[in-house]
Amino acid sequence: MRMHIVLSALCLLLLSSAAGAAEWYERITLGGDFRYRAEMIKVEYKEDDSRDRIRARLRAMGEANGSWSVGLGLATGSDDPVSTNATLTGGYSRKGIMLDLAFVDFHPGAIAGLNLIAGKMNLPFEVAAKTELMWDNDLTPEGLALRYRRAACARAEVFLNGAMFDIRDTDPDDLGEAWMLGGQAGLDAKLPRGVGLTIGAGYFNYEGAIGRFGFYRPSDFYGNTTQLWRGTTEIGGYSYYYRGYARDFNIIEALGVVDFGLREWADFALFGTYVNNIRAEDRNVGWLAGGSASRGRDRGALKLSANYRRLESDAVIGAFTDSDFIGGGTGGKGWELGFTCGAAKGVDLNATWFLDVKNITDKRFETDYERLQLDVQAKF
Secondary structure, three states, X not given: OHHHHHXXXXXXXXXXXXXXXXXXXXXXXXXXXXXXXXXXXXXXXXXOEEEEEEEEEEEEEEEOOOOEEEEEEEEEOOXXXXXXXXXXXXXXXXXXXXXXXXXXXXXXXXXXOEEEEEEXXXXXXXXXXXXOOOOOOOOOOEXXXXXXXXXXXXXXXXXXXXXXXXXXXXXXXXXXOEEEEEEEEEXXXXXXXXXEEEEEEEEEEEEOOOOOOOOOOOOOOOOOOEEEEEEEOOOOOOEEEEEEEOOOEEEEEEEEEEEEEEEOOXXXXXXXXXXXXXXXXXXXXXXXXXXXXXXXXXXXXXXXXXXXXXXXXXXXXXXXXXXXXXXXXXXXXXXXEEEEEEEEOOEEEEEEEEEEEEOOOOHHHOEEEEEEEEEEEEEO
16 A cells, blocks of 8 residues: 555656656766776786776766756776776676765856865865876766866966865774875966877875874785884773874875867877875885877777876875786886777777786885776777
């Protein structure tokens, strides 16, 4: 009986809103992508590994009104903050679907170019040519953010981005809160002869890092320096020892991109990023430099890219940086080479080759790391 009442109520609700159905439907935008990846990994002194992985993402953006919108996203994978891959293994076991995005975006008409965002969101900071020196592209941080763009003149606009991200909530067993407060400012300019220029600088202050467990997995620090710390239990006041971050993280960043629009159908770009954790006395610098060349769109499009990076142990938070470079984390150097071919509209074939060295902090433990990824990706 109760089920009949619920069904009847739903039918009445649908009938009453039928006249306005097209209106709300037109305010929702859906998008997503699917990727199939064949991956081969070679690590010095270890057996070679190969695996097939998939990634599927579905995202929706709904306009509540002219000033408010809501974003939701689902993705394959586990709770790993820097990966949405699902490995094809486990005897046809079901693969996990996780909440990847959930945010509200306030963009008042009275202040053009301003976005105030709250929730689990896409990264609100600019990065150089989608490179991942500080942040993995799959990272969807949580908290509050501000993005603002305004024309500085006819050929340039300034951008200001800021955020406060929640990393760990208050928990007596987890050594208290941890959060990040960061800001970034920069300029996008159109120079003569079709040249585009982007420059920016940022400052990112992590509170509650030094002396605590790992931000993601308590016992894993992804290359960041650790040391033994002494703690005291709340009940009984007993002493114990644990391993935690040895250094705090206050990171300054500079980035730049020069884009040479050679023709309408061809493009060449140079890009770079520099980071420095000013709270660490050594092993605190990272940098990346590279370039790309591309031509065409959709079917027959081609793109070649290459970058070299060196990322010291305490330059950035290891849990949030590129999960493919050296297998994830900090303390490495090497090349990333990429090739993309457009197979059809919305469908790309990609090849990415990492030629890296791990554990660069101590030459005695340096290890060669090689990773080849072959992808088929379709977007809608």
